[in-house]
Amino acid sequence: MFYDIIVMGSGPSACAAALRCRRIGLSVLIVTERSQKDSEEFYEGLCFRPKESICLDAGGVIAGLEVGPAFEAARSGSYLGVISAGGACVPGFGPKGPQKGFNIDRSLFDCLLLEMCMGKGVDVLFEEKIDAFVEQGRRITGVRTSSGKKIAGRYVIDGTGVGQMGGRRLGLKKLLLSPPFKVWTGIGAMKGNFESGWAYFIPRKTGWTWLAPEADGRCSWTRLSHFSLNSYDPPAQISVHSITHRSVFNRRWRIYRPVCKAGVILCGDAAGVLDPAAGQGVLNALETGHVAGDLAHRIFCKPEREAAYLEEYDKWFFNRYMQKAILLDQLYGINLKQYYE
């Protein structure tokens, strides 16, 4: 098997990269650990999955990336603004940032994005986990899957998300920019006087709580803690008996240096992770995936400029990541400077 582009993963960064590359006329293969059967399940049980938030000003970008239909179908509610207890600033959502937004079902969104990719002629290898790169000299020339398939490609784009498979396997340097943060999320019934149509950010001594009530009385919630906790309680504003879903994630801030090398480009969370208070994780994934696809094309057009183009992408990614990290630092007072100067 040979493709111009091999895309690892099928989240927003991976799909944006694949769509961009197909639009330019490149042959593209997505390799994803997801099963094709999952798609049907994504349409079921919609109400019982915690939603993620996307700010309104993302609309232009989403349309620009031509993923509007997936976004429209996956959005389940909107909020007019963020009410922040104690006037705390939420970097991605607070008074200094955009406030109005939408709640979207991520599983459905991802599923629809992947369907769009297939509709545009992207090949998809389901239920395959990439676990190694194929290297020739100092260049990545393909991937190997867990079932032993070897696939060759002119460029590999890593959209494996928070698991950061690419950076780990390439042995890139990882900058850790925060103490360990745990994030957990769920959906339940609201108790208390919280209005739907607004989102709530409640800072706590050990982190924060985000509440996104919906008109039907359900509320998606996300919590973060800076300390190692053994319990992952829902917020007090949620009726415990109504919990229908809960997952826990490691969102320690981390970024690879660099985020690309000859033959491979990292994008989205695969390149750099922040916690959800940074806001717009999905949008960042879409944008960086799109730019990664463009970058591969530019390199194909002018191979003699490859090193310069890779360096430019690395700087661009690092600078926008650090701008967000610096804003977030104001919320937690981590004193980032000790890490990156």
Ligand SMILES: Cc1cc2nc3c(=O)[nH]c(=O)nc-3n(C[C@H](O)[C@H](O)[C@H](O)COP(=O)(O)OP(=O)(O)OC[C@H]3O[C@@H](n4cnc5c(N)ncnc54)[C@H](O)[C@@H]3O)c2cc1C
């Ligand atoms: C609790 C929580 C709440 C959040 N809330 C928000 C929010 O409200 N708004 C927002 O914008 N962002 C939010 N985020 C952040 C957002 O979810 C991420 O930034 C976004 O999903 C990143 O997209 P991605 O494409 O980079 O990676 P992902 O969405 O993680 O996709 C990675 C894909 O790669 C696949 N994969 C992984 N490893 C392999 C492998 N080895 N081989 C093949 N496939 C592989 C996975 O199955 C998956 O399909 C939240 C995150 C968390 C944890």
